[in-house]
Amino acid sequence: MADELIETPVLIVGGGPAGLTASLLLSRHGVDSLLIDKRASESGLPRARGVHSRAMEILRVCGVEPDLRAVExxxxxxxxxxxxxxxxxxxxxxxxxxxxxxxxxEGLAVSQDVFESVLRDHARGHQAARVERGTLLESFELADGGVLASVVEPATGRARRVRARWMIAADGARSGIRERLGIAMDGPDDLxxxxxxxxxxxxxxxxxxxxxxxxxxxxxxxxxxxxxxxxxxxxxxxxxxxxxxxxxxxxxxxxxxxxxxxxxxxxxxxAAAQSAARYAHGPVFLAGDAAHRFPPAGATGVSAAMHDVHNLAWKIAAVVHGHGDDRLLASYAAEREPVGRRNAEETGAAWSRLFDGSAAPFNGRSLSQIDMGYQYRSRIVVDDGGPDADPAGADYEQRAAPGCRAPHLWLPGGTSTIDLFDDRFTLLTAGPGSAWRDALRRPAVPVASYVVTDPGWPGLYGVAPDGAVLVRPDGHVAWRSRTASADPAAGLRDALATCTGLTRR
Ligand SMILES: Cc1cc2nc3c(=O)[nH]c(=O)nc-3n(C[C@H](O)[C@H](O)[C@H](O)COP(=O)(O)OP(=O)(O)OC[C@H]3O[C@@H](n4cnc5c(N)ncnc54)[C@H](O)[C@@H]3O)c2cc1C
The missing domain is CATH 3.30.9.10 (D-Amino Acid Oxidase, subunit A, domain 2)
Known part of the structure; x- marks a missing residue:
């Protein structure tokens, strides 16, 4: 029995794209984590050779993009x-x-081993993160509402125990954690x-x-x-x-x-096109290939792995900082499972057409719709009754319907609206939306307020000039009011309570 006990809020198992991005994002949100990966060095076989725009947006906000562009x-x-x-x-x-x-x-063309080494350097640059290679998760049990894990360094035999409030299973397609929890994979496992x-x-x-x-x-x-x-x-x-x-x-x-x-x-x-039957089990969250396996048609595996943990990290942080409820964590599975199933179906169908050469492989949703067009529907998104923004066959068009990725718009100084969405909610208004800004005094959770001066903003975000849009830290629209309100303070208070899971809708 190992004597040394490490206590950490979050144990991340797996140092591939999902695990490394989780480490980076948790650090950015001020949450300590321990990442372990059983591999001590790179595998000789490169797998992915790049990521799409949405994943690069996440890395842009984390400050990693310039180092990746340098090796592109x-x-x-x-x-x-x-x-x-x-x-x-x-x-x-x-x-x-x-x-x-x-x-x-733009998307990025770089081999997965190079990509991971840049992410690892950045992850290690954060004090909140501990990143260990050559450390294997041997076993774990669910205990005291969290996880008690046994980890070992195969090279030295050094064994330790880790007590964590949550565990992120980013341990890849053959996830031992998923298997131990008895979570089945749905969909064909041999294409x-x-x-x-x-x-x-x-x-x-x-x-x-x-x-x-x-x-x-x-x-x-x-x-x-x-x-x-x-x-x-x-x-x-x-x-x-x-x-x-x-x-x-x-x-x-x-x-x-x-x-x-x-x-x-x-x-x-x-090649497989599968999605796990459940993405969460108590304090354990499946992410990346542990949660879904896509054939490399369209090269979406790494990007989706990063989207998963982008959805999860801010929710864990909100609970750690007392700005959210456990119901917020429940929304991870509710929001990501449908995306995993959809991506498995789309890439599975595209895979069968890939080598044909006579037609475009993606004749369902376009590749950019798959990358950026998913719309979260859950109890923490305030539906405003608009049409489905992600129907079968859609091509990507920016939309600010609740649950959608908040649209990009260039702002003065070469920044983007995307750069605003980082470690807190953001209230977007135009000049005439001052009543919303005034109503934001002393919100229950941290909220940044930004006034967009570009005259195209209301149209792009589907609101009148006196409307308002609340965007989550992961850049998805949580709520919007198309126009001014008679009681903006109550409107915002209710919206924030719903979007942080602090009240049940
Ligand atoms: C041939 C091939 C081609 C591909 N091409 C593309 C492509 O072009 N574009 C694309 O986006 N995707 C592609 N993919 C998919 C892509 O590689 C995966 O989607 C991506 O690696 C998933 O990242 P991940 O972090 O979830 O898992 P992984 O990258 O698999 O990382 C899991 C990590 O967990 C570690 N681990 C496992 N068990 C334990 C344990 N018990 N203890 C500690 N550590 C553990 C492993 O060592 C590993 O480092 C391809 C895959 C294959 C096989």
Whole structure:
């Protein structure tokens, strides 16, 4: 039995994108945490090669974006289909030029190992965070309303116990925590086996110096992705490794029988489109791949992992700081489970069309709708009776309906409305909304107030110039009043009580 006992409000298990983002956000909200990851070093196989705009918005607010841009790969955005690498393009999917009008952030092209190392450095830069690699969660039990965990460092055998009020299960697709809690995964767990091979080769003769984001090679049903600036690439092709020389496989897939290359790593993986039956169990919250597994169609796994903990971190912080009730925590599962199911369905369908080359893979919701268009519906969002903002087949259009991501609008000085949404609620008004601002004196929870002078703001946010919008720390609209109110103080008080879970609606 380990003698050393660590006490922490939050134990984060897993130091992938979900766990590291949770650590960063909790620190920003002034909540101590301990993150452990069993891996002591990087895995040889890169997985994701980037994140979408919404995840970059989260990292922009955390101050991480500049360091990530410094290591970004200079790709040409979009996908290209060819028979093999030597053939002419059969088809191209190029992101629309208008996407920068809806976000201050472009998506990012960087390999997952590099991405995680930048996030880890930032996470470690916060005093509130303890980040340990080479530490394994061995077992845990639910005790005294929290979690009592046994952790061990496999390299030294050092064992300790951790008592935490909450535990974030960010331990990946094979989550031992999910399994121990008996939470089932819904949806297909085998959409096809794939073999991935990482290799180094100079392919500039066929891709140019700024390769496409991804190449789909239709003759073999394989994908080719540039991962690192030093000529490192991966291919993924259908099937399991069958003993064939990996270099021969790469040459055959690319259609380049004489290509000089070094094979770096390889292994099998299986595409799945699943979402956990429950994202919470008492003091344990599932996040990232522990909560859902998407096939890499559209590359949404890392982004969604970050969206999960963005939804969760401010709620934990509100309860720690006495600004929210446990009902706030219950809204995590209520809000994220439908998004996980929707993403699994959309990416599962897109996966089946990906290698076809004859049609766009995403013919349901568009990729930007999947990334930014989800609308939370829960007891802490005050529905104002508007239409569903995230129907099947939707393409993304900025909307400030309650539950939606609050729209981006450039503000003076090169900042965005997105930059306002950080560690507290934000009340947005235009000049004529002074009654709302006056009514905000001494709110029950911290609320920032911002007057938007841009004349386009009321239209973009769906209010009259004397209306008001309350935005949550995770940048989702909690409540809005389209016009002035006879009793703005009561309106705001009720809204804040509902949106923090302090009263039941
Ligand atoms: C082949 C492939 C290609 C992909 N391509 C893309 C892509 O292009 N874009 C994209 O967005 N996503 C992609 N993904 C998915 C993406 O990699 C995952 O969605 C993402 O890594 C999920 O992050 P996570 O933090 O939830 O889990 P992970 O990154 O899996 O991290 C989980 C961590 O938990 C640790 N851990 C597990 N058990 C324990 C324990 N008991 N104790 C301590 N630590 C533990 C592990 O060591 C690991 O570091 C791809 C996945 C695969 C397999």
């Amino acid at each position: 790969l200079p790709i040409t955005p979009g996908a290209q289909w060819r028979t093999d690498l030597t053939g002419p393009p059969l088809r191209e999917d190029v992101p629309s030029a208008g996407r920068m009008t809806v976000s201050p952030c 096809g086996r794939q073999e991935m091979i990482a290799f180094r080769a100079d392919l500039t003769g066929w891709t140019g110096a700024r390769p496409r984001g991804i190449y789909f090679l239709t003759a073999t049903g394989a994908a080719l992705i540039w991962t690192h600036a030093d000529d490192r690439w991966i291919i993924s092709r259908p099937g399991t490794p069958d003993g064939e020389d990996p270099a021969t496989v790469v040459r055959a897939v690319l259609g380049l029988p004489d290509l000089k290359l070094d094979v770096l790593a390889g292994g099998p993986w299986t």
